[in-house]
Amino acid sequence: MTTTSFDDGTTxxxxxxxxxxxxxxxxxxxxxxxxxxAEYAVDPLGTGAxxxxxxxxxxGQQVDKLNAEAAKGGAAQGSIVVDQDKPFVNDTEEFVLGPxxxxxxxxxxxxxxxxxxxxxxxxxxxxxFHAEPDGAPKGYAQTYxxxxxxxxxxxxxxxxxxxxHGWYWENTTSAPVTxxxxxxxxxxxxxxxxxxxxxxxxxx
Amino acid sequence: MSRPAIASAAALIGLxxxxxxxxxxxxxxxxxxxxxxxxxxxxxPLLYLGAKHMVTGYDHLLFLVGVIFFLYRLRDVVQYVxxxxxxxxxxxxxxxxxxxxxxxxxxxxxxGFSVVYKAxxxxxxxxxxxxxxxxxxxxxxxxxxxxxxxLATKLQEFSLAPEGLVANIVSFxxxxxxxxxxxxxxxxxxxxxxxxxxxxxxxxFATNACVMACGFLLVGYQLSGYVLTP
Numbered sequence: 205m206t207t208t209s210f211d212d213g214t215t216x217x218x219x220x221x222x223x224x225x226x227x228x229x230x231x232x233x234x235x236x237x238x239x240x241x242a243e244y245a246v247d248p249l250g251t252g253a254x255x256x257x258x259x260x261x262x263x264g265q266q267v268d269k270l271n272a273e274a275a276k277g278g279a280a281q282g283s284i285v286v287d288q289d290k291p292f293v294n295d296t297e298e299f300v301l302g303p304x305x306x307x308x309x310x311x312x313x314x315x316x317x318x319x320x321x322x323x324x325x326x327x328x329x330x331x332x333f334h335a336e337p338d339g340a341p342k343g344y345a346q347t348y349x350x351x352x353x354x355x356x357x358x359x360x361x362x363x364x365x366x367x368x369h370g371w372y373w374e375n376t377t378s379a380p381v382t383x384x385x386x387x388x389x390x391x392x393x394x395x396x397x398x399x400x401x402x403x404x405x406x407x408x
Numbered sequence: 409m410s411r412p413a414i415a416s417a418a419a420l421i422g423l424x425x426x427x428x429x430x431x432x433x434x435x436x437x438x439x440x441x442x443x444x445x446x447x448x449x450x451x452x453p454l455l456y457l458g459a460k461h462m463v464t465g466y467d468h469l470l471f472l473v474g475v476i477f478f479l480y481r482l483r484d485v486v487q488y489v490x491x492x493x494x495x496x497x498x499x500x501x502x503x504x505x506x507x508x509x510x511x512x513x514x515x516x517x518x519x520g521f522s523v524v525y526k527a528x529x530x531x532x533x534x535x536x537x538x539x540x541x542x543x544x545x546x547x548x549x550x551x552x553x554x555x556x557x558x559l560a561t562k563l564q565e566f567s568l569a570p571e572g573l574v575a576n577i578v579s580f581x582x583x584x585x586x587x588x589x590x591x592x593x594x595x596x597x598x599x600x601x602x603x604x605x606x607x608x609x610x611x612x613f614a615t616n617a618c619v620m621a622c623g624f625l626l627v628g629y630q631l632s633g634y635v636l637t638p
Contacts, residue, residue: 213536220533223617227527231624239629244636268637 263341274346286316290390293407297385301375308397310370313363319389322358327381335369449572451579458583463591467519474526488548495552497581503560504577513634515558520626522551527620
């Protein structure tokens with residue numbers, strides 16, 4: 205009897221140890237083969253590249269880095285006076301938004317370039333002032349300001365990174381609204397995104 | 409496919425899916441913006457965020473599954489869950505209001521370890537290897553403290569305004585309990601149904617081994633975050 209219970213005890217212990225060992229092994233394999241490439245772009249076995257997970261990790265790392273830089277802020281505000289050799293430009297734009305229509309307008313700015321702007325709308329619009337950094341993954345945007353039901357905004361922006369910087373306006377009312385934008389700076393290129401297409405505007 | 413195989417596959421898929429949306433480390437990006445912009449009391453939103461954090465927090469859920477896995481009587485469930493609640497409330501409130509924080513990766517690694525511990529306990533590992541069972545109630549209470557500290561650390565990553573902070577944190581805590589109640593109900597219904605089937609005890613061991621694997625994976629995921637994140 206004693207022998208039997210001893211045997212049983214040993215068997216049970218072996219079973220628990222084997223199960224715990226398996227659990228550790230499976231977890232370790234999943235970690236190295238799947239989680240590390242997908243989360244941290246670390247791919248020691250090459251499985252992340254095969255499964256396409258590495259792209260996920262690389263994008264995630266880029267976004268983390270961009271967010272960290274943006275959080276630090278003021279990376280661009282190195283000096284008070286920034287000389288410019290590009291011509292000074294004054295731009296005025298007018299956009300007519302039909303009911304529930306939206307439009308996006310962005311200026312290309314280098315890191316540290318300043319933009320002065322003021323816009324007014326004939327009715328309340330929702331807007332998002334944001335930027336897409338050069339080399340950022342598709343669909344990534346850094347939001348500066350986001351407000352609903354506004355009729356105007358004005359201010360200055362010093363670009364924290366090279367990329368396209370500008371606004372998305374949306375007319376949520378059932379009547380047409382006209383948005384008038386005035387901007388000044390040293391930009392040479394602007395993009396208007398409307399209805400899935402892009403119109404470029406160059407400045408001399 | 410056998411039932412434990414399905415269960416473990418579902419658990420792993422869930423775990424990986426959650427991992428993909430974990431960028432903001434617990435609280436998602438847009439909620440974070442809301443929290444930082446907050447001035448004064450916002451009881452409704454914080455109740456919601458607390459509940460959301462619990463319902464979508466697979467580390468807390470896995471631990472709860474482990475805790476109530478072998479609790480058949482409602483009285484026991486209430487007792488253990490109360491201990492867990494006391495534990496995490498103490499450190500959530502104390503941590504945020506007292507400004508105490510730790511490295512979120514290390515805290516989350518300990519939370520992952522709590523899942524491993526509980527699964528090992530359910531596999532009868534302590535009695536078989538150590539010859540005695542460490543107090544199960546104390547374990548739930550102590551790990552509850554770490555779970556709450558994890559919540560507190562995550563909340564403190566945001567610069568929360570002092571206006572209405574106490575009301576907001578208490579609301580978040582109450583929301584966590586609401587979310588826990590919802591999640592527990594779902595887990596209990598599933599477990600109760602499963603227990604009426606003949607396979608329950610046969611598959612209990614394998615299921616706890618799966619839970620343990622998930623716990624190990626959480627530990628590894630958090631520790632690699634600690635090492636690899638600048």
